[in-house]
Amino acid sequence: MADLRILLIGNGGREHALAWKLSQSSRVEQIFAVPGNGGTAGCPKTSNVSSVKAEDFAGLVKFSQENGVSLVVPGPEAPLVDGVEGWFRKAGIPCFGPSKEAARLEGSKTYSKDFMKKYNVPTAAYENFSDYNKAVAYVDSVDHDVVIKATGLAAGKGVIIPQTKDEAKAALKQIMVDKEFGDAGDEVVIEELLIGDELSVLTFCDGYAIRSLPLAQDHKRIFDGDQGPNTGGMGCYAPTNIATKELTELIDREILEPTISGMRREQQPFRGVLFTGLMITSKGPKVLEYNVRFGDPETQTVLPLLSADTDLAEIMLACANGYLDNCKLTIENKFSATVVLASGGYPGSYPKGKAMSVQTPPAGCNIFHAGTTLDSTGLKTSGGRVIAINAVGDSLRAAVDAAYAALDKKVIEFEGAFYRKDIAHRAFRLTAQTSMTYAQAGVDIQAGNDFVEKIKKAVASTKRPGADAEIGGFGGEVDLSQAGYPQAPITVGIDLVAMNVNDLVVQGATPVMFLDYYGCSKLDLSTAADFVQGVADGCRQAGCALVGGETAEMPGMYQNDDYDAAGCAVGTVTADIKLPRKDDMAQDDVLLGLGSAGVHSNGFSLARRIVSRAGLSYTDPAPWDQSTTVGESLLTPTRIYVKSLLPILSHIKGLAHITGGGLVENVPRMIPELA
Known part of the structure; x- marks a missing residue:
């Protein structure tokens, strides 16, 4: 039943987007926009109000009482910082927004920084x-x-x-x-x-519970390539490709939850929506600023991602009245992009009153007005950031392309209009401005190195004649002549994780045999047989024998269809050709790189991270090879280099197998330490 009458304060693109989504609620009977804009004037269930000013809090309360308003939604920060929530609280009308005291999170940067320090919220x-x-x-x-x-x-x-x-x-x-x-x-x-990628997150709060919308990335600079002066925002996209599940959970745990609990300890519980500006640094996410209201153009970008049956009015009431955890909030598995059109001259001085032509946008697109007015003579410009086109698609590329395609069709026209042509460019960049690291992908290379150092003494305690008992180089050696087997070759043993024998050949060794291990919750014959077939294929390529293995069913260890695989390869090498021969290396030696067939298999944590950051799906055509998909390309088996390298090992002084840690971790293993 339609029983809600809403007072919406503001006249920007954010307020038009809020009116658009609120009007879809079956509970909403009418929306009063004070003062509203040319977009809210044509929004369903919405009427602009000019009889009272947005700054006149007493007048707003009187208007609400006379018109049966049952929910107040302040859009901009100024009325919240000035205490509009308190006026309506005293009048007994729910207000979606924080108290004047809680609004200091935005109203005073010194207060907010001291607050972050007090409650250990990461910041600069x-x-x-x-x-x-x-x-x-x-x-x-x-x-x-x-x-x-x-x-x-x-x-x-x-x-x-x-x-x-x-x-x-x-x-x-x-x-x-x-x-x-x-x-x-x-x-x-x-x-x-702070240096890194800047993101923002809008979080619904009722003083206790939090529910966040997808992380978004705004474009503040006026010109393409992030050039020129700052603006209120020239475009936005969401979700961002660096916003992994792990990062989102980290932001909740280390930033949002401490913020909301800290406000309760300050006896100023935060209710409404908290906008948190973040910088994703090499040391993790840090807070740039808090805002105590919806962002613009973030609101126009993330609200279209809410499912049709997510009731924004009900969520706002729940935040105001303290039962957010009882509300449904569903995010569609899609991407959203918004492009803002500005007046010529913005962000400096600009003309107003320019006639506008706005057509019905294509399916999947929405138009949100900001600096527009509608009078008897038609729609006109009235601000710097005038209007925006939003598009939703199954991929980020589809959403961005749809937004620009709509603009190419002239769905919006006015004299002097301009917009950025590169919204979401950071998502599509081939090389990140800030280097992608294994740590950002959830793989701590340094922790692995520290672990090796920690266990070196324990490993060394097992040393015996002929065996080096040293770790750190992915291999070890046994001199069988010292172990009681005269004239025997050196053998090298390598523990491999479902991989291959490349770690052997880089030490000059010839693979001789391989043993595998397969662990699972419940043995699936087809899957296990495919795994062993793959191992056998690899052994044939390497010229080594698959001499046995172990299969283990452990229901308590593995879940559902999960399985684990590992192996051990044994090779032989004579002492005179064991690599690397660091003492023989000299200036002017040539360093060559051998092409791989694809990503080496134990670099996939980083590969998955890059795919996510690029906004790609594994079923998308591979940007580097349009004849295959991203997933199929990445699943190309790792190249086995054994047969191509064995014939020329005597001419090679060192080899590096590029695996986890990349070039910076693996190349130094084969070369002398620099003085």
Whole structure:
């Protein structure tokens, strides 16, 4: 039954998107937009209200009482920071938003930074200053790049990233002395510049429970390639390809949950939506800022990902009244992209009142108005960021292409309109601006190295005549002549994990035999037989015998269809050709790289991470080979190099098998240490 009448405060693209989604609720009877825009004017169940101003809280309460409003949704930050929630709480009308005290998370950057420090929420190192001279002295004293932030609300312009110390001092003068942002600059935060990928997450909160929307990435700069001055946001996409399940859980655990519990300890439980700006650094996610309202254009991007049966009005009521954990919130398994169209001259001065033509967008696309007005003469521009096109698709590429295709069809036209042509470019880049690491993929190479160091003494204690009992190089040797077998060759044993014998040949050894291990919860004959067939194929390629193995059923160890595989290969090598021969290496030696058939099989943690970050599905055509899919290409068996290398081993001084850890971990194993 339609029983909700909603007061929506604001006139931007965010508010149009909220009205669009709220109007889909079967519980919503009417939405009053104060003041609204040209988009909300045509939104179902929605009417713009001009009889009361958004800044007139007493007038808003009176209007709500006279019109039976049962839920208030403030869009921008200003009314929340100024305490609009308290006015409606006293009037007994639920308000989706935090109290004035809780809104300090956005209203005061010094407060929010001190809050993060108090509750161990990861953020950049910082200092707060109300004295201009002390702030300048601090800039002179640090040896890292800084970010300077006016503590109060500055219309999104109070964050400055100087390139030099002189620029930093000029920014401090602009904020603290010249009062560029008024009282918002009475105090500043100077913090360390963080490097990484910037993401944002919108999280519904009722003071206890949290429910997050997909992580999104905004595009702040005005021009393609992230060039030019900052804006309120020229486009956005979600979910981001670096937002893995593991990263999302880490953000919940280390940032969002401590934030919400910390606000309760401050006796200011946070209710509404928390916008958390994040930087994903090499040391993990860190908070750049909190906002206490929906972001723009993030809202236009993530709301279309909510399922049709997810009731936004019910979720907002639940946040205001404390029962969010009892609400359904379903995210569609799709991707969303938003492109913002701006007026010529933005973010500087720009004309207003330009006539607009807006057509019905193609299926899968939505148009959200921001700086528009509708009067008796038609639709006109009224702001810098005027309007946006959003598209949803089965892949990020499909969503982005659909948004730009709609613009190519001239569904939106007005004089001076311009937009960025590279939304989501960071998702599609071939090489990340910040290097992809095994640690980011969940594989801690350093931890593995530390583990080796920790167990070296225990392993060394097993040393016997003829056996080196050393680890760290993926191999070991036994001199059988010292072990009581005169004139016997050296044998090398390598533990392999469902892999091959390449670790043998890089030591100059000829593979002789292989033993396998197969563990599972319940033996599936077809799967196990396929595995052994694969092992046999590999042995034939390497010229070694498959001499036996072990099959183990362990229901308590493995789950469902999971299985584990490992193996041990044994090879032989004579002492005179054992590699590497580091003492023979000299200047002008040639370093060659042998092409592989695909990704080496124990580099897949990183490979999966890269596929996810690129926004690819395993069924998508492979960007590097359109004749196959990503999944089929990655499943190409690892090349076995044995037969191609054995005939020329006597001419080789060293070999490196590039596996986990990549070039930087494996190449040093075969070359002398640099002086």
